[in-house]
Amino acid sequence: MARFRWGQSEGGRAALLMAPPFAYALLLLAVPLLAIILFSFWTQDFMDVNTTFTLDNYREIITQPIYGLLLQRSLYVSGCVTIVTVLLAYPIAYFVSFHVDPSRKSIWLFLITIPFWTSYLIRVFLWKVILGYNGVVNSGLMGLGVIDEPLTFILYNVNAVIITLAHAFAPFAILPIFVALEKIDRSLLEASQDLGETRLSTFFRVTLPLSMPGLVAAVLIVFIPTIGDYVTPELMGGAGGKLIANMIQTQFLALNNAPLGAALALVAMICVTAISLLFVFLNRRWLRGRS
Amino acid sequence: MTALISLRGVQKYYGTYHALRGIDLDIKAGEFFSLLGPSGCGKTTLLRTIAGFEGLSDGTLKIDGKDMSGVPANLRPTNMVFQSYAIFPHLSVAENVAFGLRKSSMSKKEKSAAVKEALDMVGLGGFGGRASHALSGGQRQRVALARALILKPKVLLLDEPLSALDKKMREQMQVELIRLQRQVGITFILVTHDQEEALVMSDRIAVMFEGEIGQMDDPETLYRAPNSRRVAEFIGKMNFLTGVVTTDGGTVSVDVAGLGRAELPASQVPQGTVPGKVSIGIRPETLAILFDGETTQRRVVDATVSEVVYYGDMTYYDVRIAGVESALTISMKNLIGRPVLDVGAKTKVIWDERSLVLLPA
Ligand SMILES: Nc1ncnc2c1ncn2[C@@H]1O[C@H](COP(=O)(O)OP(=O)(O)OP(=O)(O)O)[C@@H](O)[C@H]1O
Ligand SMILES: [Mg+2]
Numbered sequence: 207m208a209r210f211r212w213g214q215s216e217g218g219r220a221a222l223l224m225a226p227p228f229a230y231a232l233l234l235l236a237v238p239l240l241a242i243i244l245f246s247f248w249t250q251d252f253m254d255v256n257t258t259f260t261l262d263n264y265r266e267i268i269t270q271p272i273y274g275l276l277l278q279r280s281l282y283v284s285g286c287v288t289i290v291t292v293l294l295a296y297p298i299a300y301f302v303s304f305h306v307d308p309s310r311k312s313i314w315l316f317l318i319t320i321p322f323w324t325s326y327l328i329r330v331f332l333w334k335v336i337l338g339y340n341g342v343v344n345s346g347l348m349g350l351g352v353i354d355e356p357l358t359f360i361l362y363n364v365n366a367v368i369i370t371l372a373h374a375f376a377p378f379a380i381l382p383i384f385v386a387l388e389k390i391d392r393s394l395l396e397a398s399q400d401l402g403e404t405r406l407s408t409f410f411r412v413t414l415p416l417s418m419p420g421l422v423a424a425v426l427i428v429f430i431p432t433i434g435d436y437v438t439p440e441l442m443g444g445a446g447g448k449l450i451a452n453m454i455q456t457q458f459l460a461l462n463n464a465p466l467g468a469a470l471a472l473v474a475m476i477c478v479t480a481i482s483l484l485f486v487f488l489n490r491r492w493l494r495g496r497s
Numbered sequence: 498m499t500a501l502i503s504l505r506g507v508q509k510y511y512g513t514y515h516a517l518r519g520i521d522l523d524i525k526a527g528e529f530f531s532l533l534g535p536s537g538c539g540k541t542t543l544l545r546t547i548a549g550f551e552g553l554s555d556g557t558l559k560i561d562g563k564d565m566s567g568v569p570a571n572l573r574p575t576n577m578v579f580q581s582y583a584i585f586p587h588l589s590v591a592e593n594v595a596f597g598l599r600k601s602s603m604s605k606k607e608k609s610a611a612v613k614e615a616l617d618m619v620g621l622g623g624f625g626g627r628a629s630h631a632l633s634g635g636q637r638q639r640v641a642l643a644r645a646l647i648l649k650p651k652v653l654l655l656d657e658p659l660s661a662l663d664k665k666m667r668e669q670m671q672v673e674l675i676r677l678q679r680q681v682g683i684t685f686i687l688v689t690h691d692q693e694e695a696l697v698m699s700d701r702i703a704v705m706f707e708g709e710i711g712q713m714d715d716p717e718t719l720y721r722a723p724n725s726r727r728v729a730e731f732i733g734k735m736n737f738l739t740g741v742v743t744t745d746g747g748t749v750s751v752d753v754a755g756l757g758r759a760e761l762p763a764s765q766v767p768q769g770t771v772p773g774k775v776s777i778g779i780r781p782e783t784l785a786i787l788f789d790g791e792t793t794q795r796r797v798v799d800a801t802v803s804e805v806v807y808y809g810d811m812t813y814y815d816v817r818i819a820g821v822e823s824a825l826t827i828s829m830k831n832l833i834g835r836p837v838l839d840v841g842a843k844t845k846v847i848w849d850e851r852s853l854v855l856l857p858a
Contacts, residue, residue: 393581394585397579400548400570401644402599402648403571404569416586416587
């Protein structure tokens with residue numbers, strides 16, 4: 207009788223529907239996360255893991271300047287990538303939403319996703335070819351006589367990492383902004399002009415505020431995963447362009463120090479979460495519910 | 498008196514589609530003017546050209562004597578109430594109303610006083626702090642009105658502002674709009690496809706068909722003396738019969754099929770009437786049923802009731818008359834003691850020459 211009612215009531219049905227994805231999320235998100243948290247309070251004894259509770263890992267992270275430096279650099283790179291990506295994505299999304307014939311919008315979105323047709327790794331290598339010492343940019347500029355010797359500040363440093371990541375995440379930023387722009391009732395823009403605003407001031411008073419939810423989403427979608435990216439800095443960053451994720455990877459694999467890696471991962475995650483929450487909080491007035 | 502808004506030979510093409518086909522229009526300051534017409538006839542297009550959202554393909558538009566070609570919407574002395582109201586969802590009610598005041602020289606205090614006054618005027622005093630999404634349709638409409646009126650435009654353009662409201666609300670807002678217009682003295686141009694709304698509210702109405710103005714008159718003239726069959730069909734209910742006009746010296750008479758011959762008073766003869774076949778319109782309320790025990794000085798003709806529609810205060814009868822092709826509709830007030838006839842009842846229909854509206858065949 208009780209089970210019968212369980213399946214019939216509104217909440218019960220919802221629970222039944224939710225159960226499989228919930229279990230899935232638990233297995234793939236919560237369990238690894240808990241494992242990482244647990245590991246971060248243990249220590250590595252050569253080949254064994256010492257499971258006595260300790261804060262040694264965190265103490266080391268705080269006292270050794272290298273970790274703080276890497277974390278800072280990571281946040282800086284992610285911040286730059288986010289700014290560059292969103293600043294480039296907004297005009298593209300705006301153009302597609304406002305200036306492309308409605309019947310052609312889907313083909314434009316389709317074209318925007320083309321970079322995703324090749325693997326991430328291949329795209330990174332392509333950027334190497336473009337930015338390299340004898341790469342497309344350098345030979346092009348030298349051929350044109352603009353420069354005498356190859357530019358060196360575009361590969362194997364932080365700039366190269368930023369360029370590559372900004373390109374990789376562009377569609378992720380374009381799509382949410384595009385969706386937000388699409389949702390704007392065009393008569394609002396006319397109303398603004400009718401009330402005395404120019405096209406430019408209409409953009410700042412109406413279009414931009416109404417597209418903020420998309421902009422915030424784009425910022426988070428780009429910012430959060432770039433902190434964890436280690437492939438691009440590994441391949442493009444050179445010695446000075448390594449980030450916190452590379453250190454985590456090194457700890458887990460090369461140095462076989464999973465507990466310290468876990469603690470680093472947690473610290474990075476807490477930083478990202480705190481910054482993201484702060485960002486959402488600062489933008490809360492644009493994210494209020496509306497009809 | 499010079500016109501506040503004056504259009505001459507205005508043409509508008511959307512690609513190859515000819516949306517406005519030569520509009521000539523003069524609207525006086527302080528007038529309540531309506532654009533009335535069936536869907537797709539170009540009312541919105543005409544309003545948007547006045548507002549500055551659409552350019553003209555040809556012709557001239559002057560507002561207050563100034564040519565408006567090349568003047569963008571934000572610099573025109575017009576404000577618009579959009580059909581969807583276009584309330585900014587990210588702003589509160591007060592912020593919406595104050596939107597157009599950004600460039601004004603008013604101090605902050607004066608602005609908030611103006612906002613309060615505008616909200617009071619539309620009956621939304623105390624709503625200033627509300628989020629704009631927490632408003633009903635009628636309230637949104639009032640916010641849109643307040644937002645436009647606060648700028649004291651020379652002309653207020655309203656694109657079917659009442660069509661989204663239910664009947665009760667609509668009637669209430671009609672009265673309020675008329676009151677507001679008298680109070681602020683601003684010229685209103687109202688687009689509507691509801692002929693009743695246009696008749697109730699306007700000083701003058703332009704009836705549009707397919708990008709042209711069919712007739713432009715005050716409501717009474719428009720109703721009493723439509724100049725064509727399509728105007729007559731669009732405004733109110735109208736029965737159509739055929740007839741033959743004959744002229745004899747100064748008098749014009751018409752032989753109406755099924756009813757008989759009548760001499761028309763000069764006021765009812767449109768200019769340019771020539772002998773020959775014509776179409777004749779008869780309003781349902783200018784005919785009457787002769788009930789048992791009633792008498793009349795007017796002419797009567799035998800008829801059979803073919804349909805009865807009861808409206809409470811009124812009853813609409815469709816009657817058949819020998820020699821008339823289609824049924825005639827007659828509206829009768831349900832006065833005390835007056836019965837409601839049944840379908841099939843034999844009766845008499847009262848008419849006279851004052852019922853007849855001559856229309857080009
Ligand atoms: N941007 C446009 N591009 C092409 N054709 C248009 C455009 N806007 C309007 N039209 C056409 O012009 C004609 C007049 O349109 P308009 O919106 O002025 O009609 P309306 O009288 O306001 O009708 P409704 O009562 O349905 O609102 C219609 O046939 C419409 O299809
Ligand atoms: Mg319209």
